[in-house]
Amino acid sequence: MSRPKFDCIKTIEDDDEVEDFSDGSDQEESYQPTKKKQTHNEDFSPEFQFVSSVQEYNHDTWDDVAKFIKRKANKKIEDKISSVRNKRLMKEKKAGINDDDLDNEEVNHDDGVNDYELSDDELKRDDIKLKERNLKRSEKSQSKDPGSNVLKVEAEELESEDDFFEDAPPFDESSTFSQMNLSRPLVKAITSMNFIHPTPIQSAAIPVALQGRDICACAATGTGKTAAYMLPIIERLLYRTSQQVATRVLVLVPTRELGVQVYQVTKQLCQFTTIEIGLSVGGLDLKAQENVLRKNPDIVIATPGRLIDHAKNAPSFTLATIEVLILDEADRMLDENFAEQMKEIVKQTSRTRQTMLFSATMTDQVEDLVSISLTKPVRIFVDTNSQVALNLRQEFVRIRRGNERDREAILAALVCRTFRDHTIVFVTTKKLAHRIRLLLGLLGVKVGELHGNLTQPQRLESLRRFKEEDLDVLVATDVAARGLDIRGVKSVINFMMPATLEHYIHRVGRTARAGRSGISVSLAGEYERLLVKDVIKNATTPVKNRIIPPEIIDKYRRKCQQVEGEIKRILQDEADEREINKLENKANKAEKLLFGEKSEKRDWFQNKQEREDEKKKLRLSDPKAPKLTKAEKKQKEKEELKAKKKQEKLKKQKANMFDENTPEGRAQKEMHKISLLQARLAKKKRKPKKIATVYDRKAHSGGDKRKMSSFDVDLTDTSKRNLKKIRHEANSKKKMDEILKKKMSGVNQNTRNKKSIDRIRQKIQQVKEEKDKRNKKQGKRKW
Numbered sequence: 001m002s003r004p005k006f007d008c009i010k011t012i013e014d015d016d017e018v019e020d021f022s023d024g025s026d027q028e029e030s031y032q033p034t035k036k037k038q039t040h041n042e043d044f045s046p047e048f049q050f051v052s053s054v055q056e057y058n059h060d061t062w063d064d065v066a067k068f069i070k071r072k073a074n075k076k077i078e079d080k081i082s083s084v085r086n087k088r089l090m091k092e093k094k095a096g097i098n099d100d101d102l103d104n105e106e107v108n109h110d111d112g113v114n115d116y117e118l119s120d121d122e123l124k125r126d127d128i129k130l131k132e133r134n135l136k137r138s139e140k141s142q143s144k145d146p147g148s149n150v151l152k153v154e155a156e157e158l159e160s161e162d163d164f165f166e167d168a169p170p171f172d173e174s175s176t177f178s179q180m181n182l183s184r185p186l187v188k189a190i191t192s193m194n195f196i197h198p199t200p201i202q203s204a205a206i207p208v209a210l211q212g213r214d215i216c217a218c219a220a221t222g223t224g225k226t227a228a229y230m231l232p233i234i235e236r237l238l239y240r241t242s243q244q245v246a247t248r249v250l251v252l253v254p255t256r257e258l259g260v261q262v263y264q265v266t267k268q269l270c271q272f273t274t275i276e277i278g279l280s281v282g283g284l285d286l287k288a289q290e291n292v293l294r295k296n297p298d299i300v301i302a303t304p305g306r307l308i309d310h311a312k313n314a315p316s317f318t319l320a321t322i323e324v325l326i327l328d329e330a331d332r333m334l335d336e337n338f339a340e341q342m343k344e345i346v347k348q349t350s351r352t353r354q355t356m357l358f359s360a361t362m363t364d365q366v367e368d369l370v371s372i373s374l375t376k377p378v379r380i381f382v383d384t385n386s387q388v389a390l391n392l393r394q395e396f397v398r399i400r401r402g403n404e405r406d407r408e409a410i411l412a413a414l415v416c417r418t419f420r421d422h423t424i425v426f427v428t429t430k431k432l433a434h435r436i437r438l439l440l441g442l443l444g445v446k447v448g449e450l451h452g453n454l455t456q457p458q459r460l461e462s463l464r465r466f467k468e469e470d471l472d473v474l475v476a477t478d479v480a481a482r483g484l485d486i487r488g489v490k491s492v493i494n495f496m497m498p499a500t501l502e503h504y505i506h507r508v509g510r511t512a513r514a515g516r517s518g519i520s521v522s523l524a525g526e527y528e529r530l531l532v533k534d535v536i537k538n539a540t541t542p543v544k545n546r547i548i549p550p551e552i553i554d555k556y557r558r559k560c561q562q563v564e565g566e567i568k569r570i571l572q573d574e575a576d577e578r579e580i581n582k583l584e585n586k587a588n589k590a591e592k593l594l595f596g597e598k599s600e601k602r603d604w605f606q607n608k609q610e611r612e613d614e615k616k617k618l619r620l621s622d623p624k625a626p627k628l629t630k631a632e633k634k635q636k637e638k639e640e641l642k643a644k645k646k647q648e649k650l651k652k653q654k655a656n657m658f659d660e661n662t663p664e665g666r667a668q669k670e671m672h673k674i675s676l677l678q679a680r681l682a683k684k685k686r687k688p689k690k691i692a693t694v695y696d697r698k699a700h701s702g703g704d705k706r707k708m709s710s711f712d713v714d715l716t717d718t719s720k721r722n723l724k725k726i727r728h729e730a731n732s733k734k735k736m737d738e739i740l741k742k743k744m745s746g747v748n749q750n751t752r753n754k755k756s757i758d759r760i761r762q763k764i765q766q767v768k769e770e771k772d773k774r775n776k777k778q779g780k781r782k783w
């Protein structure tokens, strides 16, 4: 009798070898094309908490920021994209087009936005291969094992800097917040933010910072550096209360968005205290900021330029009372672009202040740090400068020589098929960011943009909508690369490799934050291979190579070509609008002048010449150049002007070298720009540092020689001579005003101004008519 065949499951013996099925294949699956967008279907969010009051329920940290935003962001461009796209879809429907290329099932939402669904052929899987490290033996022996990523305060290379740095005291990696003896309001805030254990950088930095020591700290992106410096500051403010109302803490950040974010985190950490916080970043309402700063909040979070503006123009706000100075993204804050502004700020703060520097790519070159005048700083390097988060999966898509034209199609294929939501796409230039936004938007992706060509309200609105999952994809320049903490970002795509490894680390650090997993996919052409090699060399987990099937790239190439005309028309329309706005502003300004209205003049710490000089310095001129006489200077200026004109001509020629009408030309132009930046950075590195000129010794040597503002001098100096001087200045100013008024009301001036306004208005009319004509020609399009 034959026995039925059963697949029996046998018991596993202790020494049996068991095949490992948990090799991350689940994760692998989530990085392949899917029909549906992945949505959170957890029944209950582990982060959910009951709130204790209506006030708490209604509290939104964006509300705190709203008071600094004067005008609402306009959503014109979004309307344009959806109008163009909807019209195309309607047209195709009417024509009954059943092309394979257009067979995506469109899903119409209530809000009128079209979403897209993938056709079956687009679900073809990408091929994923392991990228082998190609290390020399010597490099292999140096490469770090993953375990070495665990907290370690670096001892290497310390000998040469012994005099400058001090070793961090030993600390317990498994320490808890309760062992840190933080005050009750802080513990309550930490608990409400779901912080259970301190992260390694917090365990290492908080006890040292509480002692009032200067710190120079480096830890990977997303490991909680903000709380690492904010918690000890707040604790010190609570513990050492001051009798006078004064701003005691200053946090400097390189970008406006990061400023807003640090402000929001600080607000949350201070929610059970009476500590006041101020925000002073560019692009937001000056008057609203002034009103807040006038009250001298305990902590001010600022970008350098706007802070100096307030310090110069808001009479009651001073930096002289700053006791703690923090530089977030310190290596960026200390680079040449901020050098003059930093010098100005440091000079005005208290001499006995505590200074803390934090970044994921921190410099430990003493000469780079001297400008900030640290006093025996403690060096806390939890991770080395070149490490990405441990739970980040890094992938590359190779663009072969001659295939540069496919970059946009590859990006579209990645975003539309696989990385459909919670994705940030990094590009190099503002112009390209806008173009990619249009491209993806016209393909049906819910996409926003973030770069310097937008107004600040627009920038913050994009960020808010992406954070609140109203947008699936955010296309950004490096303005979003540092410090931004957006919960739930699953993937980062580099449309092009950035200029340096540091830039790369910050960009990919927008995902895989606070212990979560994430993926970065970078498109890398032939010229970008060097940087890819560096990334692989520094990686502690395997790096993958993604190969997209050629037929998919073909399909997306056709899709991109299909919307090319629409992109061009939208860009042209925007250019017209910009021209009209520019002319209208000009006309308004001339009108104001005609009626004798003057715009408010604000003081700056540099005069025009000094500003020019700084710009020149940033152009990497030779610091060792000998001093020139007046005649030589004039001659040199003439030559420089000539050279500048020649350079501009060359630049124009070069710009025309790349045909921006083709994807290939556009990619080449972007790469050209990256190579220019790389050359500039390399030159900067080679340039000898001028320590003595950066270090403000005067302000830090005996006796307080800090410059007082003229406002202070006028108020405090009551000598006869000073009073006479003030009276004289007031009288001559009055006279000048009268002469100016007379001139302004002069008939000649009036007619000249009127004529120029008429000319501008005529031009506006002309541009508008041309725009209408073009629109009529293209089928009476109205956005």
Ligand SMILES: Nc1ncnc2c1ncn2[C@@H]1O[C@H](COP(=O)(O)OP(=O)(O)OP(=O)(O)O)[C@@H](O)[C@H]1O
Residues within 6 Å of the ligand: 194, 195, 196, 197, 198, 199, 202, 219, 220, 221, 222, 223, 224, 225, 226, 227, 359, 360, 482, 483, 484, 485, 487, 509, 513, 514
């Ligand atoms: N102790 C903690 N426990 C849990 N989550 C934490 C803890 N500390 C910070 N976080 C969370 O980790 C995330 C990243 O923090 P943060 O933005 O400060 O990182 P970062 O190190 O400054 O990153 P970057 O280098 O990109 O600026 C935030 O969402 C924060 O709320």
